[in-house]
Amino acid sequence: MFDKWLFKQIDNSALVVFRVLFGFLITLEAWGAIATGWIKQTLLEGDFTFNFIGFDFLQPLSGDGMYYYYGLMGLFGVFVMLGLKYRFSVLAYGVMWSAVYLMQKSSYNNHYYLLMLLLGIMACLPAHRYLSLDVKRNPKLKKRSMPRWVYVIIIAQLWIVYTYASAAKLYPDWLDASMAGQLMEARKNYWLVGDFLQQKWVHWCIAYFGILFDGLIIPALLFKPTRKLAFIVSIFFHLFNSFIFHIGIFPYMSLAFTLFFFPPETIQRIFLQGKKLYTENEIIRPKHYKPALVFFGIYFIIQISLPVRHWFIQDDVLWTEEGHRLSWRMMLRSKGGRISFKVVDKATGLELPFNYRKMLSRKQQRAVSTKPDVIWQFCQRVKKHYAAKGKDVAIYVDCKIRINGGDLHSLIDPKVDMATAKWDYFWHNEWLLPSPLNKEVKKAPYSKVSFE
Numbered sequence: 086m087f088d089k090w091l092f093k094q095i096d097n098s099a100l101v102v103f104r105v106l107f108g109f110l111i112t113l114e115a116w117g118a119i120a121t122g123w124i125k126q127t128l129l130e131g132d133f134t135f136n137f138i139g140f141d142f143l144q145p146l147s148g149d150g151m152y153y154y155y156g157l158m159g160l161f162g163v164f165v166m167l168g169l170k171y172r173f174s175v176l177a178y179g180v181m182w183s184a185v186y187l188m189q190k191s192s193y194n195n196h197y198y199l200l201m202l203l204l205g206i207m208a209c210l211p212a213h214r215y216l217s218l219d220v221k222r223n224p225k226l227k228k229r230s231m232p233r234w235v236y237v238i239i240i241a242q243l244w245i246v247y248t249y250a251s252a253a254k255l256y257p258d259w260l261d262a263s264m265a266g267q268l269m270e271a272r273k274n275y276w277l278v279g280d281f282l283q284q285k286w287v288h289w290c291i292a293y294f295g296i297l298f299d300g301l302i303i304p305a306l307l308f309k310p311t312r313k314l315a316f317i318v319s320i321f322f323h324l325f326n327s328f329i330f331h332i333g334i335f336p337y338m339s340l341a342f343t344l345f346f347f348p349p350e351t352i353q354r355i356f357l358q359g360k361k362l363y364t365e366n367e368i369i370r371p372k373h374y375k376p377a378l379v380f381f382g383i384y385f386i387i388q389i390s391l392p393v394r395h396w397f398i399q400d401d402v403l404w405t406e407e408g409h410r411l412s413w414r415m416m417l418r419s420k421g422g423r424i425s426f427k428v429v430d431k432a433t434g435l436e437l438p439f440n441y442r443k444m445l446s447r448k449q450q451r452a453v454s455t456k457p458d459v460i461w462q463f464c465q466r467v468k469k470h471y472a473a474k475g476k477d478v479a480i481y482v483d484c485k486i487r488i489n490g491g492d493l494h495s496l497i498d499p500k501v502d503m504a505t506a507k508w509d510y511f512w513h514n515e516w517l518l519p520s521p522l523n524k525e526v527k528k529a530p531y532s533k534v535s536f537e
Contacts (some may be wrong), residue, residue, distance in 0.1 A: 088378070090233065092370040096349035096363040097215060097231035102356045104212035106341040108166025110334040111178060111200070115159035117333070124151050127192045130446035133466065134189040135459050138508060143188040154181065165207075168217020172208055179204030190459060191448045195415045196335040199246060202388075203338075206242065210235050215360065229363040234381075239345050241385060244303045249392040249413040251299035254292070258489045259417060262288040265295075267419050267490060272329060282329070298322050306346040316343055330416065399513035403488060404496075404520035406457055407513060422455040422486035422496070428467065429479045437478065439467070455486050457496065457517055464503035480504040494521040 118124050128134060128145040136143050145151050158181045164174035183201050213219045214228040258264045262285070269282040269291070281287065298318065305315035323336035344352060353360050371377075395408025402408050403418060428439040441463070442450060452459045464480045471478045479502040485493040497503070501516040508514065 088370065088374065089368050091237065091378075092232045092234065092368050092374065094230040094363070094365065094367040094369055095233050095236065096353075097211070097229060097235075098349045098352040098357050098360060098362075099344040099347070100210060100212050100231055100235055101215045101217075102352060103341055103344050104168065104171075104207070105166050105216070106344075107203075107207065107338070108162050108164070110162075110338050110341070111182075111204075112159045112162030112166060114200070114334045115155045115162055115178075118155050119152055119159075123192075124155060126446070126448060127189055128185075131449050132444055135191055135449065135452060135462055136189060137187045138458060138462065138510065140187045143184055145188065154185075158182065168213040168219050171213035171217060171219055175204060175208045179208060190456075191446075191452045193410065194332075195413055196332060198411055199335070200338075202242065206238060210238075216357070229361060230365070230367070232369065236345060238381065239342065240303065240307070242388070243342055245385075245388050245392075246413050247299045247303055250415055251296055253412075253414050253417055254296045254299070256417075259292055259296075262292040264418060264489060265289075265291040268416065275329075278329075294322075306343060312346060316346075319343060400517070401520045405513065405517050419489055420455045420486060422484060422493070424454040424460070424482065424484040426464075426467065427481040427483070428471070429481070431477045431479055437471070437476070441467075444470075454484065455496075457514065458508070460484060460497065461503060461506065461508050461514075464506070468504040478504055494518075 128151050134145060146154055158178055161174045161178040161181070164170055165178065179201065182197075182204060186197050186201050211228070211231055214226055214231070217226075220227045254260075265288040266285070269288060272282050273279045275282065302315060302319060302322075305311040306319075319340060323339050326332060327336040349362060353362060392412040392414075395402035395412070398405070398407045400407075402414075424441075426439055426441050428437045429435070430437055441453070444466070445453060445463075449459075453463050460482060464482065467480055468478060481499055481501070482497040482503050483499050484495065484497045486496050487493050495518050498516050498518055503516065506514075506516050
């Protein structure tokens with residue numbers, strides 16, 4: 086019965102309109118990276134990028150290569166919007182976007198990860214079966230319906246993101262509004278609203294509105310009596326985020342997703358007046374549907390599991406960042422620090438002159454002063470740098486960080502040679518010193534530094 090429910094055909098108006106908006110937004114994302122200087126700042130400044138560990142082979146193209154790369158990506162976005170060679174175009178954009186995502190961590194953002202997932206999901210959806218150049222070229226593709234599983238996958242993915250984002254805010258520095266205050270402190274010079282954002286009551290509103298919005302918005306949109314109010318609140322919430330935090334296309338993409346919560350009659354009346362409403366009661370189940378069900382079942386198990394993996398890793402994720410990425414821990418903490426490196430020639434025992442700033446852009450310097458995995462990667466780079474000169478070196482790190490404006494505390498064991506230290510992909514790295522605010526080393530729920 087469940088598979089029949091999943092493969093029951095429903096009107097596809099929401100998916101068709103979303104595809105157009107999605108294509109438009111990813112085009113802006115690609116070409117906007119060229120126009121705003123993001124490519125230069127993130128990918129071209131510095132001698133290398135800090136890729137996800139294990140993806141060292143992914144490095145920026147030389148010369149103007151990355152500008153052409155993003156230009157081509159934007160063109161694929163246009164093709165997605167128009168529905169031209171749709172599956173190839175969305176897959177091509179997805180592969181190119183994923184490569185850049187894995188290529189650099191200096192501008193890590195949960196939204197970038199979400200876009201990578203959405204591109205993969207969109208490649209599986211029949212979003213080009215109406216209002217597309219593919220249909221114009223091959224009328225046999227035209228359909229007014231889609232299987233219900235399309236709707237289920239979209240809603241499930243959104244629910245996971247919002248639920249974990251809400252849960253991550255349940256820690257003291259967010260609950261007492263101090264973290265919201267720090268976020269707004271950085272916006273005190275904003276035109277018109279800068280002073281307003283410094284009010285304590287505003288910080289309390291931001292803190293608890295954020296928890297409630299993330300936790301309740303999907304159920305509120307699904308429930309017909311609250312749907313319109315939830316939509317109005319979504320507009321305010323996402324436009325506020327866009328104006329205050331400057332997070333690119335993602336507030337607008339979040340608004341585009343609300344299409345899936347409204348009845349197809351509403352979508353057609355506003356966007357597709359010439360489209361006939363699909364009202365038939367068909368169940369179209371492909372012959373080999375079971376592998377697809379298994380695939381998406383595994384996918385959602387992974388999506389549900391990744392954000393909780395830090396509970397199974399020693400110490401606190403806010404301190405170690407082990408289990409931090411891919412977990413919807415969004416804009417929940419401030420982190421600063423200072424770092425120095427001592428490079429010793431093993432053959433002579435003498436310390437070698439070394440200025441790490443000469444090898445890194447300013448953005449990379451900020452990352453290397455606070456993030457354990459980036460520090461480890463940089464030490465491996467420095468080791469190779471000296472090996473090319475015929476020197477075998479030991480590298481010792483003095484790194485102190487502060488969380489949410491607190492006191493500075495040492496992060497890396499200064500006695501460990503980071504040139505020979507190993508990186509544990511899945512568990513705790515012993516060269517990280519214990520969190521100073523967690524004396525038992527094991528994390529406890531809602532400790533001061535439990536969440537980002």
